[in-house]
Amino acid sequence: MTAAPVRTLLLWCPDWPVLAAEIVDGVPATDPVAVLHANRVVACSERARAEGVRRGLRKREAQGRCPQLTAVEYDPGRDARAFEPVVAAVEELVAGVEVVRPGACAVAARGPSRYLGGEEVAAERIVEHVAQACAVESQVGIADGVFAAGLAARDGRVVPPGGTPGFLADLPVEALGRPALADLLRRLGVRTLGDFAALPAGDVLARFGFDGALAHRLAAGRDHRPLAVRQPPVDLAVTADHDEPLDRVDAAAFAARALAERLHDRLAAHGLACTRLGIEAVTAHGQELHRVWRHDGLLTAAAIADRVRWQLDGWLSGSTGRAGTRS
Template identity: 90%
Template sequence: MTGTPARTLLLWCPDWPVLAAEIVDGVPATGPVAVLHANRVVACSERARAEGVRRGLRKREAQGRCPQLTVVDYDPGRDARAFEPVVAAVEELVAGVEVVRPGACAVAARGPSRYLGGEEAAAERIIEHVAQSCLVESQVGIADGVFAAGLAARSGRVVPPGGTPEFLAGLPVEALGRSALADLLRRLGVRSLGDFAALPAGDVLARFGFDGALAHRLAAGRDHRPLAVRQPPADLTVTAEQDEPIDRVDVAAFVARALAEQLHERLAGHGLACTRLGIEAVTEHGQELHRVWRHDGLLTAAAIADRVRWQLDGWLSGSSGRTGARPARPTAGIIRLRLIPDGVIAQAGLQAGLWGETGEERERAHRALSRVQGILGPEAVVTAVLGGGRSPADQVRLVPWGDERLPTRPGPAPLPGAPIARPGRAPLSGESIANGGGRAVSAGRPADHSAGGVPPWPGRLPAPAPAVVLPSPLAATVHDAAGEAVVISARLAVSAPPARLVVGTGRPAEIVGWVGPWPVDERWWAPAEARRRARFQVCLADGTALLLAVEGGQWLVEAIYD
């Protein structure tokens, strides 16, 4: 934080939030426009200022001064996206640009001034280039430090070297951009940056705190940090243009190998490795094909070549129509192939086993399954991910091989003493859901986080989990010993002990043990999505254990226990 600040060139685009609204949303900046945040004006157009609109006015007061005022909501994301082409245009002439905020960017002035023939010539060249490239008006200020250069840009001024403290001294304290501090300083009789800079630094720190001490340094022309230049993202994409369309797998494999080597060399040159690879192809008829391959490790050159070859094999060997198991073939040969490293990380190396055997079996399996995906599509190979839910079907999510195996819902908190269904045991009167009984209040309220912030999923089944979960529940009927259908009342009362089970049109099976019901009343606060059901565990005479559910008066077989 010591030393003289570096000479800084700062490009400033006046009323940038208004211009960004015109660029992105099409709001004409030539008319009276005001950008509002928290019901106050944060930027306005020149036409609006002519009507008396100023920053800080409330919406109603601004509209009172200018009835034709067009009001736009403040969107920092929109401002940043619209400013990116301006920064790119500046980077075409100079390197090491820092984006101060949307609408302002800074660069060390030494390089451009030496290359473009002086500071004033560099400023004129950059302004002209931005105007031609982006059709945006801008102003440039040059001074010692980013803060002073930003203030100089407001008037398009080049402050001589060493003249920054004198330039700042005559500016009002409002130039610091700290309204509360400026108001306090004015009440204390400090009206200019020169008066503020003349105060002892220790007294300023004791009276105004760290932020006041930082503002004091800026008022004296001493920046608190050097330029934080941004590094333009490297273009890592590799493309192969083909004179003759590719319609054979062996030719595609040759092209894939060369392109994979090129991509791997480019990544290695930047110290990066690929974990997610995008493969794009364009056919002679203009058809665009795209697929993303994921890998939990680092993709080597051979691994990249394999995946490109498999993908091209899958495209070129696809079915002739759209109804087959394999994806449809392209309508013509491939004339352009592009590899996009969609996910990259720093290459830190990979420690192999002493004899090279570490992970070989797993890698072979991964290669085989990935090749199947390349031929049949990513959804052809899936793995199960266990997460939260009340039923076995809710707790399992199938994700394509290679995708991140993350549950969509957090798992349940453990419930101590959860029972296991035992043959011949009916639910005890008065037991609750927590201990597996059948006289509980409905569950599923939207804000139940009783176990350390993790949803406990009240109403879920106790352990053990069923071995087989049926993709579609089977309709069934349950009868008591007298042959009457067993029904469940709204209060979860069982009409009679279950005695026989008939699945579909099959033969009756004797029930020798049962436990339940476990009621679930989900999303009762949303009538269109509400679902109410009760579950039972039953054991049949042949030793089979089933999970049954009753919903809308219909018995269903949901799962089978091992």
């Protein structure tokens, strides 16, 4: 029997790569700004959108629409470093925060709803606290499951318990965040998440593979854990001890790659894949640090290494409080 999706509260910071560029590099987010990756826009500021800049545009076309555009190269490490103080601020109110990606974090809604006076009150309190502590604007969505809560956050919406499948049904397949799959589904005449959810699960698995099957469960508002339920081995942790503390980003990156490869190999040996990653570190002074990263798909060894490196970089940078200096 499949477990029901967990009632989830997700905090989302719009245009996070743009805000991170302001927090870390001083690029004013109130200006027309575009963040570029592989010569295409992956995020842009509100003023840039007002001038017609959109995600997916090539750099030259974006500059043609907005000649005064400031172009910034995408830096996931910068995004993660800047987001760490936001996560820390959320943790001042609630426990068990998981980073979905830089700019979004989630927590089971039951606890904060109970001790903060209800789901809507909890959402308001968290948004206000992040604004006061970090000078960062955010929105909260609450729904059954992380995926639906993330989409609800776009409108600052609380989806009633049990109402998640209906909320998702009319959304376009692009909401899955899998462009290649969405393109294929549209060519097959499947345009909404409801259309996709209505397809037989066995047919989806046979046609689109395991990741497609995970996406199918998301579209239906169901928990996205692996379809073949198996008992994981007791210990899936990998650790590394260092004689000298890691105090440089390049050293942290090297350690991250080694740990990621070991973890990925251990998972593969058991026929498993990584969808949620816990990262722990102990400082030279004995302080224990912990952060959880979540992903809707499957994390490759490279993706695991990236998240470990970003997190270690965030801790090493000592950026706590930096976001609060943004004006």
